[in-house]
Amino acid sequence: MKKLTLGLLVIAFLISCKPQPEQQAENTSQDYWSFENRDDQFTGGIKMIPIQTEKGEFKVWTKRVGNNPTKKVLLLHGGPGMTHEAFSCFDGYFPQEEIEYIYYDQLGSYHSDQPDDLSLWTTERFVEEVEQVRQALGLDSSNFYLLGQSWGGILAMEYALKxxxxxxxxxxxxxxxxxxxxxxxxxxxxxxxMDPEVYKEIKAMEDAEDFTNPRYGELLMNHYYTEHVLRLPMEEWPEAVMRTLNHANNQIYVHMQGYSEFGITGDATLKEWDVKDRLKELSVPTLVIGAQYDTMDPKHMEWMAGEVQNGRYLYCPNGSHLSQYDDQKNYFSGVIDFVNDVDSGSF
Structure with a gap:
């Protein structure tokens, strides 16, 4: 009887020492939205981060949404020279998953400093800029996810390779x-x-470098953008997407991307960019997103996911270049699953 009593006392002691569910530290919804003890409380999450370059110091705009100690996603917008505004729809999906995310306008973009110096617009300098932003925001291997879309994908690959x-x-x-x-x-x-006559007319204007011709923009908008950039009639394009187009820095865009929408041609600095033979160097968990109607080849993106050491492919069957808008169900469920799987160690 004494042995039984002693055993029960030991069990009771062990149970009392075991943390109960309400005592365990968890990231609650209240914690996620709290600005308490944050150095960006005064500005509601906005930070102008100083960036050191060979041409001096400049500032770039960032805004954090939410708090999560292990899941922080830095968003790299496209262009180059566009803005974070193309990611505005992330507000509709990440908060309920309690994923922290950071909007960021790269140097030269609308909300950041815009120096007039072509020598600043190189992938190497942008990579170092992202690294300085990472350090300023306290991101590290325990929490730092980098998401790059379009040109931001180029920048994300270059950053990861280094x-x-x-x-x-x-x-x-x-x-x-x-x-x-x-x-x-x-x-x-x-x-x-495309319609052969339309494509012929577009190519004739490109060959003549008549890129400022209103007809060129009209044909692209009606026959290319609504098929391969965002699959909605132009009048239904989200206001945030139109805003990022209106806020574009054309100096950076033309210098790096060029005028043509059928690839990167002419004297654009990204014309020969190619890291396909280096993808095998990437060991970090990687999600590659391709879409059926994208300006980019979805089969190439699927191949990329197999080239990296630890990859996954997310296919958006209804999406185009901005598949975060025209195939949201597949896009966000895939991105959220990836972040959660890596965070839980099940990836």
Whole structure:
């Protein structure tokens, strides 16, 4: 009887020492939205982060949404020279999953400093800018996910190839790993899918470098953008997307991307960019997102997911280049699953 009593006392003692569910530290919804003890409470999450360059110090705009100690996603917008506004729809999906995310306008973009110096617009300098932003925001391998879309995907790949040890996860959204292969896809696959007369007229204006002709923009809007950039009638394009287009820095865009929408051509600095042979160097968990109607070849993106050491492919069957808008169900469920799987260690 004494042995039984002693055993019960031991069990009771062990139970009393075990943390109960209400005592365990958890990230609650209240914690997620709290600005308490944050250094950006005064500005509601906005920070102007100083960036050191060979041409001096400049500031870039960032805004954090939410708090999560292990899931923080830094968003790299497209362009180059566009803005974070194209990611506005993330507000509709990340908060209920309690994923912290950071909007960010790269140097030269609308909400950040806009120096007038072409020498600043290189992938190498942008990579160092992202690294300085990471440090300023306290992101590290325990929490730092980097999501880059379009040009942001180029920047994300370049950053990961140099700094993947600082990362927890990489998301490459709607960007191939080779501009020459992107050019071939645009000119040999997408262009010929258009009405032959329309494509002929567009190519004639491109050959004549008549890019400022209103007719050029009209044909692209009505026959290309609504098929391969965002699959909605122009009058239904989200206000945030129109805002990022209106806020674009054309100096950066033309210098790096060029005038043509059928690949990167002319004297654009990204014309020969290609890291497809280096993807095998990436060991960080990686999600690659492709879409059926994208300006980028979805088969190439699927191939990329198999080239990296620890990859997953997310296919958006209804999406185009901005598949975060025209295939939201597949896009966000896939991104959220990836972040949660990496965070839980099940990826």
């Amino acid at each position: 700094y993947q040890d600082n990362m927890k996860g990489l998301i490459i959204s709607n960007m191939m790993s080779s501009v020459p292969e992107y050019n071939a896809y645009a000119q040999e696959v997408l262009g010929p899918q």
